[in-house]
Amino acid sequence: MSTILFFVAGIGTIAGAVGVVVLRDPFYSVLALVGHLISLAVLFLLLRAEFVAAAQVVVYAGAVMVLYVFVVAYVGGSAADSLGDEPLVGPRFSASNLRLGGAIAGGALLIELLIALLGTGLKAIGGYGAGYAPGPRTFGTPAYIGNLLLTRFLLAFEAASFLLLIAAVGAIVLAGRRGGLEGDEEERRLTPLDLIRPQGTGTTAEGVGSGGRHSA
Amino acid sequence: MSIAWYLAVSAIVFSLGVVGVITRRNPLVVLLCLELMLNGANLSLVAFARMWGNGDGQILALIVMTVAACEVCIGLGMIVAIYRRRLPVDVDELRELQG
Numbered sequence: 066m067s068t069i070l071f072f073v074a075g076i077g078t079i080a081g082a083v084g085v086v087v088l089r090d091p092f093y094s095v096l097a098l099v100g101h102l103i104s105l106a107v108l109f110l111l112l113r114a115e116f117v118a119a120a121q122v123v124v125y126a127g128a129v130m131v132l133y134v135f136v137v138a139y140v141g142g143s144a145a146d147s148l149g150d151e152p153l154v155g156p157r158f159s160a161s162n163l164r165l166g167g168a169i170a171g172g173a174l175l176i177e178l179l180i181a182l183l184g185t186g187l188k189a190i191g192g193y194g195a196g197y198a199p200g201p202r203t204f205g206t207p208a209y210i211g212n213l214l215l216t217r218f219l220l221a222f223e224a225a226s227f228l229l230l231i232a233a234v235g236a237i238v239l240a241g242r243r244g245g246l247e248g249d250e251e252e253r254r255l256t257p258l259d260l261i262r263p264q265g266t267g268t269t270a271e272g273v274g275s276g277g278r279h280s281a
Numbered sequence: 282m283s284i285a286w287y288l289a290v291s292a293i294v295f296s297l298g299v300v301g302v303i304t305r306r307n308p309l310v311v312l313l314c315l316e317l318m319l320n321g322a323n324l325s326l327v328a329f330a331r332m333w334g335n336g337d338g339q340i341l342a343l344i345v346m347t348v349a350a351c352e353v354c355i356g357l358g359m360i361v362a363i364y365r366r367r368l369p370v371d372v373d374e375l376r377e378l379q380g
Contacts, residue, residue: 075290082294085301085314085317086305091309091313095313098317101320105320108290112287112331114327114330114339114342117323117346125346125350129353132353133309133313133353136361137309140309174299175296178295182285182291182292183285190283192283194331195331195334197334205336210339213340214340218340225344229350231351232355237358239355239358239361240359
């Protein structure tokens with residue numbers, strides 16, 4: 066049973082990753098990543114990491130991916146297409162050359178990683194992991210993780226929370242609208258018509274108070 | 282399944298993320314591929330935690346997820362700022378960090 070589940074989730078994980086890399090529309094890439102994350106959560110469950118799997122689904126596949134979808138919708142991703150057909154500007158690489166080079170580099174890295182991970186001669190890699198007894202406070206449950214986070218890893222926990230605070234402030238500073246610098250200033254710019262006819266000289270729009278150019 | 286299978290899956294996911302970071306040109310998709318690389322590393326961390334029956338790897342995976350959330354936050358903020366300034370949303374044409 067767990068073998069079948071592993072293969073289903075593993076194939077889902079790898080297919081989702083391939084989808085993220087290959088699909089042209091960033092919106093579909095985000096959706097592929099959601100599938101990848103959910104399959105990965107199943108793999109985490111198979112590895113007895115219940116709390117990490119739950120956090121993965123809630124935080125990643127939920128919150129972070131919604132943020133991505135919003136930004137893709139805002140930027141309108143398909144306008145600036147990646148894997149485009151026109152050649153790159155700077156070095157004389159065409160897009161197909163870049164793709165080939167990327168595939169070669171990735172394949173070389175994969176072979177190297179597989180040699181490094183599986184060729185270590187560690188006996189435990191071939192095993193099925195340490196002993197596991199189900200229970201309310203055993204390995205990987207929320208109680209276990211919470212106990213570790215608030216005792217041994219308290220410093221890392223606090224540093225992570227501080228990092229989140231700084232990231233939130235930084236995102237607001239980066240993406241925030243700077244008081245009327247861009248949009249509003251263009252509307253209030255002086256036009257030649259203002260010099261000829263000063264404000265309040267009795268156009269019909271001003272008379273009924275329904276807003277001329279200046280009443281906003 | 283033995284731990285080696287999980288490690289193989291994590292290596293494949295990490296390599297796919299590297300390929301995506303090299304080949305894609307939309308910064309949004311580059312960020313997504315960075316997520317893939319972090320997830321590959323997370324999977325191997327959790328697999329090693331299972332191997333030794335020790336929870337430290339799971340804690341590290343959680344911290345990595347936190348850092349990834351911060352990175353997404355800042356990265357998406359930068360993409361929105363780039364888009365606001367009418368700059369091209371393309372990593373090959375963005376060559377200056379100057380605002």
